[in-house]
Amino acid sequence: MIEFGWGAATDIGRIRSNNQDRLLVSAPMFVVADGMGGHQAGEVAALMAVESLAENTTPTSVEEIVSLVDHANTVIVDRATDESSMRGMGTTVVVLVGLELDNGPALGVANVGDSRLYRRADDGLVQITEDHSLVETLVRDGRLSHDEAAVHPQRNILTRALGIDGKVLVDSWLLTAVVGDRYLLCSDGLFNELSADEIYTILDEVESPDTAARRLVSEACAAGGRDNVTAVVVDVVDIDRPQVASHDRVVEFRPALPTAVRRAPVVVTEGTVASKPVFTWRLGLFVGSVLTVMTVLIVSVVIYARSGYFVGIDGPEVVIYKGRPNGVLWFDPTFEESVDLSVAGLSPADLEEVRSGVTFDSLGEAERYGFELYFRAEKQP
Numbered sequence: 001m002i003e004f005g006w007g008a009a010t011d012i013g014r015i016r017s018n019n020q021d022r023l024l025v026s027a028p029m030f031v032v033a034d035g036m037g038g039h040q041a042g043e044v045a046a047l048m049a050v051e052s053l054a055e056n057t058t059p060t061s062v063e064e065i066v067s068l069v070d071h072a073n074t075v076i077v078d079r080a081t082d083e084s085s086m087r088g089m090g091t092t093v094v095v096l097v098g099l100e101l102d103n104g105p106a107l108g109v110a111n112v113g114d115s116r117l118y119r120r121a122d123d124g125l126v127q128i129t130e131d132h133s134l135v136e137t138l139v140r141d142g143r144l145s146h147d148e149a150a151v152h153p154q155r156n157i158l159t160r161a162l163g164i165d166g167k168v169l170v171d172s173w174l175l176t177a178v179v180g181d182r183y184l185l186c187s188d189g190l191f192n193e194l195s196a197d198e199i200y201t202i203l204d205e206v207e208s209p210d211t212a213a214r215r216l217v218s219e220a221c222a223a224g225g226r227d228n229v230t231a232v233v234v235d236v237v238d239i240d241r242p243q244v245a246s247h248d249r250v251v252e253f254r255p256a257l258p259t260a261v262r263r264a265p266v267v268v269t270e271g272t273v274a275s276k277p278v279f280t281w282r283l284g285l286f287v288g289s290v291l292t293v294m295t296v297l298i299v300s301v302v303i304y305a306r307s308g309y310f311v312g313i314d315g316p317e318v319v320i321y322k323g324r325p326n327g328v329l330w331f332d333p334t335f336e337e338s339v340d341l342s343v344a345g346l347s348p349a350d351l352e353e354v355r356s357g358v359t360f361d362s363l364g365e366a367e368r369y370g371f372e373l374y375f376r377a378e379k380q381p
């Protein structure tokens with residue numbers, strides 16, 4: 001068992017007319033959700049995420065945490081589909097859960113969107129989660145520095161959120177629990193106002209998790225409060241069966257997408273980067289979906305272009321090609337094998353047929369057709 005200490009605070013901030021952040025503190029589960037959407041929809045989405053997760057606060061594995069997040073997504077998507085006023089609503093979610101594994105207690109983490117989980121380490125603040133945002137993609141791509149990203153006008157554009165699509169991509173982590181570790185779950189309203197150093201200082205100097213959470217939120221409001229601000233501070237107070245921990249605590253990180261795909265899903269020209277914030281988080285999601293669809297299409301075209309065989313003509317000879325007659329896009333068919341038959345031996349009907357390219361799924365079938373042609377040619381007068 002892990003014994004936790006915790007404290008939480010949330011504030012509307014100084015500019016927004018409503019607070020669309022929601023939090024859940026129900027040891028061993030801790031959640032922050034940051035809703036988005038017009039009218040009351042953002043609040044509804046964040047509340048639904050938290051309520052859905054609250055139905056089972058004692059998952060027993062990281063997989064189960066991911067499936068709980070998946071379920072929350074389904075619930076929100078269904079409501080957004082059924083109620084026109086809720087259309088387009090979405091929410092981020094970051095979840096930290098104490099787990100009882102066979103080999104001892106551990107921490108499970110799941111994340112979608114740009115709310116964050118941090119750990120206070122001996123030497124500073126460690127960000128555990130990766131933001132699913134446009135600017136984070138640009139940073140990973142080397143097109144933006146961390147400092148530029150922190151003040152970027154489009155830093156609120158998300159590439160993933162709950163409530164948008166029936167299938168949601170959830171990143172997850174398994175962490176070793178260590179007595180004395182302090183975790184912070186927070187919405188972007190916190191880290192957009194306070195630097196990592198400022199957050200670390202408060203986490204490090206304020207002993208009570210409750211006071212630390214309230215101090216973090218009040219200082220973010222004082223620093224501007226341009227968005228809703230939420231902080232949940234979680235202390236690992238005691239563990240009955242401690243495990244040996246690596247320095248970074250990460251036993252396993254399971255990104256929902258492979259690195260290659262995470263690296264370059266969004267393309268933005270210099271012009272749009274420099275212009276006013278015309279993007280919305282929804283457009284970010286839209287761009288992400290379009291790029292996913294395009295990737296699938298391109299892969300399908302490549303597979304299609306290189307699949308199958310056909311019997312065709314190469315100069316005076318009948319041969320078997322791999323690929324599609326006339327090629328597909330820039331994928332030309334390639335010579336596979338000879339049928340040992342000259343075009344001159346074909347009947348006019350067979351010649352006509354072979355000229356257009358006769359396609360087959362497998363090389364065997366193409367070879368069989370080649371033999372048929374061969375024997376028909378032999379029988380020709």
Ligand code: MN
Pocket residue numbers: 034187188189227228
């Ligand atoms: Mn926010």
